[in-house]
Amino acid sequence: MDFELDDTQRAIQDTARAFAREEVAPAAAENDRLRRFPADLIRGLGELGLLAVNVPAAYGGSEAGAVAYALAIMEIAAADCATAVTMAVTNMVGELIARFGTEAQKQRHLPRLAAAEVLAGAFALSEPQAGSDAGAMRTRAVRRGDGWVIDGAKQWITSGDVAGVLVVWARTGPAEAGGGGGVTAFLVEQGTPGLLVGRHEDKLGIRASSTVALSFDGCEVPDSARLGEVGQGLRVAFAALDGGRVGIASQATGTIRAALDASVRYARDRQAFGVPIAEHQAVAFMLADMAVEHDTARLLALRAAALKEAGRPFTREASMAKLWASEAAQRAVGRAVQIHGGVGYTEDFPVARYFRDARVQTIYEGTSEIQRLVIARELLKDGGAPARG
Incomplete structure (x- = not known):
């Protein structure tokens, strides 16, 4: 078994370590004390290619692989977990779009996420009554014409107020036995009418990472915003x-x-x-x-x-x-x-x-x-x- 890093992995690790030491660590305590979202640091991560580590280069990503991504998170987290979790969720959203998105979705969202032009991505799955049990979600999306109307609420959404694009899960059909079916994923852009940001959570830790509640009140999205097939959201x-x-x-x-x-x-x-x-x-x-x-x-x-x-x-x-x-x-x-x-x-x-x-x-x-x-x-x-x- 080879435990040596390849050149790409080592370069990503070294880049993340230097940025963590020189930029992230010096600001960590004050950002935590002020509960200040580190927008400048997130943009810096984008400039270094660390917001889309495992996304194809054709869409602005580093295409460095999952191991390089893990190494980068270790380095940033050693300096500040709040910055690391924002970085992690943005990478996760980018990977999801790269894997399940249409070509148009990839072209629209991935370069902007990678470069922090939209600052962050968000993952809107959890609800007030559906955390570990995702099949119990109550947020619904109903077809209307050529699109969908989303109604419901999400809880504990990292970067939910600053994310340029959010992956939102909603029930689109009856649940199968065990609650695993009838859920579809959608890409919802910040500023879409009907997407409302709720209160910021007053957290014990990771206080420089934004965590909010979201509500959807007649939030209309086109069918082109659907991520993956209907009913395959989970x-x-x-x-x-x-x-x-x-x-x-x-x-x-x-x-x-x-x-x-x-x-x-x-x-x-x-x-x-x-x-x-x-x-x-x-x-x-x-x-x-x-x-x-x-x-x-x-x-x-x-x-x-x-x-x-x-x-x-x-x-x-x-x-x-x-x-x-x-x-x-x-x-x-x-x-x-x-x-x-x-x-x-x-x-x-x-x-x-x-x-x-x-x-x-x-x-x-x-x-x-x-x-x-x-x-x-x-x-x-x-x-x-x-x-x-």
Whole structure:
């Protein structure tokens, strides 16, 4: 098994690392404190080709592959999870359009997303009563003439107020047994009459990422806005979620690295009982555990990304990566605060922000409990076969 990065992957990683260090990290604390959406940073990511890493070059993307994308997310997340999640969702929307969109949809939306001309993309699936259970959605789209009229509400939509294009799921027919059918995806542009932005969520963490409620009140879109076939919307959603879980696993891996790096620096500098606290076994063991969990998370995320890039099944591996990395991130940020002691509980040190930002990683793109259900289902389906790759 070859663990070496190719030239393209290394170039993407180096580009993301330099931008994260020079631009993202210095602004992270203030953006978080002010709950300020980092529009300038998102435009910078677009200029570097990091908003469409796995989108064909013909449409303005970098065409660098899923592994390069995972590496880029790790680097940006190590500097600021809020910027990373905006980047991740925009990449996800671009990949969806590239895979399921018509040629006209690709030509219209992908170059503008890649260059941040429309600033971001948004993924409008969750509803107040339909989070993990997407089949329970109530938003509806009804045919009218040559188009559709969408009515309903969405919740927890990242970049929903700033996105130039949103992928919106709505029920277009009766649900099949288990709720899996009768849902269609649409591309809705910001400013479309009937698309209304609700309140901004007052979140525990990732506060520089915009999260809003959306409502659709007689929102009319042409049939040319439909993404994929009628009634096949959940197929589109689940394809996105598998890739999205690789993105969250990568984000969590970046969080672990940030927590570890901060803890190593502090443990070297802080003196207790006449020596740096790194020389105390209790602290040294915490650092060692964080390092092991970081490398495990990174390998799991890159394995899932490599399977995706190769066109092989990766649902199980994506859920494994997301489950492990997000849970390991909770442990890492907890240890980081503990190592920092009292100052770790203040906003004077970045570990407090890491602690707040990491919590959502076990929730969005499918909770840890949902990941365990997916993994078990895939194991049972495959007869208990070992993981691929």
